[in-house]
Amino acid sequence: MVTAALKTRVEIMSDPPKWIPPNPQWTTYIRAWGFMRNPPLYRALLNSTIITVSHTLLLLLGSSLTAYVLAKYKFRGDHWILWWIVSQMMIPGFTGLIPMYLLMAWFGWLNTYWALIIPGAFSAYSIFLMRQYMITIPNEVLDAARLYGCSEFGLFWRMILPLSKPALAAVGLINFVWSWNDLLWPMLVIKNRDLFTVQLALGGLWDVRSSFDYLSLVAACTTIATLPLIIFTIVTQKYLIKGFTGLSYTKR
């Protein structure tokens, strides 16, 4: 089924449609790069890459720091913070859309990269997952490091982070995929076509897709746009799948 869906994007549309194109026109892929004019395909890909990578890195940094504090330190109010994070997980995302949009307007972040990178940098799910993982890191390791004169921040940077690589990978990958595929938030926030993400740029082709001449070009564009993420998935699949399944049961 998957391969059928992918193949149908390649063929020149003929009527009646065939599954395997008799003479595949590979030049369609070359032409597809120039087909999208506003924004051009490479620009959309560039935007998406910058935004997604920055957002994921920021999220990893922020969430792991917060998770570390919640996992390894006891202090007044830690229960409240944890409770607040867990309840954030229950609140669906769309409730914050309108106020968040207004906030972006007041910050002057509309139509910039910032609106897509900064909000959501501390995802409740990510914090919670990482905390669950960090709890399993034995405290003796940290105490030993302290004896050797490691600073508190050094504890985090040099000991916890390297030890949390599986959790970091899982959380990072899931958020990377989510951020790349997101349509709703970028659609609200970005009106400047130069800054469109890949999803937005693809969406702009919708009206053209029924036109006979352009169908194959649209299909080729779609394939090109999807390919990075497919390659990404195949390459990182071990960690990616571990991330998704790790969500489904608590630590044994």
Add this chain to the structure above:
Amino acid sequence: MKRWLIPYLFLIPFFLDFAIFSIYTLGFGIYMSFTDFNLATTGPIANAKIIGLANYIKAVTDDPVFLKSIKNAFIYVLYEPICNVIGLMLALVLNSAVKGRSVFRTIFFIPVVTSTVAIAYVWGWLYDYTYGPLNYFLRSLGVPGQYWLSHLDVIPGTPPGTPIFPIALLSIMVMSTWQYFGLNVVIYLAALQSIPNELHEAARMSGANAWNSFRHVTVPLMKPAILFCALTATAGSLQVFTEVYMLTRGGPVDHTMVPVLWMQTQAFEFNRFGYGAALAYTFFLIILAVSLIEMRILRRGGMVYY
């Protein structure tokens, strides 16, 4: 002296972010839902009047599209059990096969991470009335082609008011099932593989056949996975947006409208920010109620979550 300060220090970024993006937006959103804030008519929010619960009352009593969208959301959620069952069955099959398990797992998983926009293109073309392969296939069998995505849920000739299943919604549900069954496969496969073989062997030695072994060994041990899939899928599916936006924009004539799309239309196309916020919180309460009910039902079935 410095030691107790450390946690708070490290939490400063978190505090900042949550104070601004979480608490403030929540509070401001709730405040906004009590006003008649409308970018077009009232201008900046300072001019908006507080009108109490009027937005909420209107949402529940005077907005047929909103109510229809909620009904559609709950119909849409029904694709999840089917998706789960398919995923479970495929996971069972893959669990017993030795060769090619990884390959199939990857293939099934790819649609899960593929952008819904791209998938909507493919399925939109599939469902197309004139050029779509689905109708072509049907016509070659002598069955007339259908409007899969623009079918008004009324069969011409029947008296108005006869309840007909919304075909367009069904079409979208099929697409979502195709996209996400791989997620279930992956999760259930991992859960299945974590069941030690000794348990199955012990059951077999006690005289259990395959079905009993499945029922009494496999299923109880997979309860956390099943529970997780059920809960997150429900809440997530109710918030469907991209699928509907790409395929039908909520059409035809708002027949496939879903809550998040309606909320976005109200707020960003009609500029009714206050009303949109009220819609959001109303739907949030609905989702909350549904999730709590679901957790209660599943917990009574013996599943423990946290």
